[in-house]
Amino acid sequence: MNDLWSLFWIFAKIGVMTFGGGYAMLPMMQRELVQSRSWATDEELMDYFAIAQITPGVIAVNTATFVGYKRHGVIGGIIATFGVVFPSFVIISIIAGLINTFADLPVVQNAFAGIRACVCVLIFNAISRLWKGSVTDSLNFVIFLAVALASYFLDVSPAIFVLIAGIIGFVPEFVVSRKEIGTHKAARQQGRQGHEGEDDK
Amino acid sequence: MIYLRLFWEFFKTGLFAVGGGLATLPFLAKMGAATGWFSQSQLTDMIAVSESTPGPMGVNMATYTGYTVAGLPGALIATLGLIAPSIITILIVAAFLKNFQDNHYVQAVFKRLRPASTGLIAAAGLSVAVMTFLPSNISSHAVYAEILTILSAIKWKLVALALAILLVTRVINKTKNVHPIVWIFASAVVGIIFKFAEV
Numbered sequence: 001m002n003d004l005w006s007l008f009w010i011f012a013k014i015g016v017m018t019f020g021g022g023y024a025m026l027p028m029m030q031r032e033l034v035q036s037r038s039w040a041t042d043e044e045l046m047d048y049f050a051i052a053q054i055t056p057g058v059i060a061v062n063t064a065t066f067v068g069y070k071r072h073g074v075i076g077g078i079i080a081t082f083g084v085v086f087p088s089f090v091i092i093s094i095i096a097g098l099i100n101t102f103a104d105l106p107v108v109q110n111a112f113a114g115i116r117a118c119v120c121v122l123i124f125n126a127i128s129r130l131w132k133g134s135v136t137d138s139l140n141f142v143i144f145l146a147v148a149l150a151s152y153f154l155d156v157s158p159a160i161f162v163l164i165a166g167i168i169g170f171v172p173e174f175v176v177s178r179k180e181i182g183t184h185k186a187a188r189q190q191g192r193q194g195h196e197g198e199d200d201k
Numbered sequence: 202m203i204y205l206r207l208f209w210e211f212f213k214t215g216l217f218a219v220g221g222g223l224a225t226l227p228f229l230a231k232m233g234a235a236t237g238w239f240s241q242s243q244l245t246d247m248i249a250v251s252e253s254t255p256g257p258m259g260v261n262m263a264t265y266t267g268y269t270v271a272g273l274p275g276a277l278i279a280t281l282g283l284i285a286p287s288i289i290t291i292l293i294v295a296a297f298l299k300n301f302q303d304n305h306y307v308q309a310v311f312k313r314l315r316p317a318s319t320g321l322i323a324a325a326g327l328s329v330a331v332m333t334f335l336p337s338n339i340s341s342h343a344v345y346a347e348i349l350t351i352l353s354a355i356k357w358k359l360v361a362l363a364l365a366i367l368l369v370t371r372v373i374n375k376t377k378n379v380h381p382i383v384w385i386f387a388s389a390v391v392g393i394i395f396k397f398a399e400v
Contacts, residue, residue: 016255025257050302051294054311057215057287058225058259065291077292081284088256089264093276095250096268107393114392115249116242116333117363118384122252123326125370126223127319134315143313147320151227152328155234158227158321159217162314169313173306 003072004079010037011064011083016091018060025060029067039071060084143168203271204278210236211263211282218259219311220318223248225259225283227321229266230328238270241332248329253382259283334360362391 010032018025026049033039040048048070052062061081068080102108135141147161214228226248233239239247247269251261260280267279294301301307336354366384373379391397 015257015260018255018257047302052291053220054302054307055287055290055294056217056219057290058218058257058283059220060257061260061284061287062291065288066295069292069295074292077295078288081288084257085260085264085280085284088254088260089276089280091254091256092250092261092264093268093273095254096265096276099246099250100269106396106398109398110392110396111389112242112246112249112392113359113397114362114388114390114395115385116245116329117359117397118366118388119245119248119252120326120330120333120363121366121370122248122381122384123223123226123322123329124367127323127326130220130315130319130322134319136312140313140316144316144320144323147317148323148327151321151324157213158231159213161317161321162217162219165313165317166310169310170306173309177305 004076007068007071007076007080008083008086011068011080012086014064015060015084016087025063029063033067040067044070139168204274206236207267207270207275208278208282208285211267211279212285214263215259215283216286218318219314223258223322223325224318225262227325229262230325232266239266241328243269245329245333249385253385334363358395358397362388362397 014025014028014032017028026045029045029049030042034042034045045067048063048066049059052059052066055062061084064080064084065077068083069077072079099108131144135144143165147165150156151158151161210232214225214232218224218228226244229244229247230241233241233244247262247265250265251258254261260283263279263283264276268276270279298304334356336356366388370379370384
């Protein structure tokens with residue numbers, strides 16, 4: 001029970017101390033999990049983090065579930081996840097309530113009009129950061145461009161594009177490894193026939 | 202049943218948003234358009250608040266959207282919907298799949314998922330930009346027919362502010378990483394001083 005409580009509070013602390021999530025939370029996790037408690041080693045943490053990035057969902061949430069599970073099974077995974085979203089839930093609910101109440105004030109409207117210009121730049125900066133890690137070859141450039149255009153002009157769920165891109169990644173890999181298995185088998189059979197031939201002599 | 206719908210919409214977002222940060226944005230943009238729960242400009246306000254408050258962006262966005270749609274219970278249900286697929290997939294991966302991240306299929310799939318995710322964010326970002334810099338009575342598809350009218354109607358004050366921020370973030374973020382909240386706060390002040398809502 002004590003262990004579950006500390007899981008909750010540690011991840012609540014990690015949630016409240018990280019702005020933006022993602023990589024920003026890694027140093028915080030190192031301090032809380034590796035240095036203060038030795039619940040994980042640096043290598044394990046890097047592994048959890050790598051898995052969190054290549055599984056669906058918010059990276060911070062995925063990492064919390066993973067560490068919680070390793071520490072205390074399924075319950076631990078769920079408790080750690082609740083911990084990491086708890087501060088967001090409280091803070092955002094308060095702010096959303098305030099903003100929705102004061103949305104009609106001219107000062108709020110003027111502030112948000114200015115903020116929107118800033119958000120455009122933040123999105124642009126995020127895209128140019130993501131660009132480096134994602135558009136790594138010409139096929140990826142084509143995928144980026146096709147998805148961006150199709151998603152902008154067509155009324156299609158983003159999930160469809162994610163699925164199609166996943167299939168584009170999976171199929172060639174599947175075909176190649178099938179072929180490799182095929183050639184291995186053929187080679188082995190040829191080898192055996194060769195031996196049988198020698199025995200006949 | 203709005204709560205059920207809310208849970209389902211965010212479950213889908215949690216299941217397909219890959220890569221963290223703004224990856225939930227394209228899903229929320231489509232969600233707003235499809236359900237009428239919130240407008241594009243409300244979505245932009247949500248991004249600003251989510252960037253300037255503690256906690257993972259995706260979770261902040263979900264809580265904010267849920268709150269806007271259906272108050273405090275809505276915030277709770279949207280957040281739970283978003284994290285449910287994470288909990289399920291991570292528990293499966295942690296329990297059954299050893300060296301999941303080294304699997305060549307997983308790596309091949311993710312190599313192609315990343316540019317798709319970036320493309321989705323780019324499209325959503327373009328919608329936000331169109332909404333911000335063009336008057337609301339012009340739809341984005343009419344843009345090409347009426348380029349001249351639009352050029353004269355563009356909210357140049359906002360374009361100027363965006364360019365200024367772009368320049369400053371490029372120059373300053375090179376040497377040290379300034380938190381987005383600084384830029385957001387500065388833009389709010391500029392917006393108030395120059396009465397940006399009336400442009």
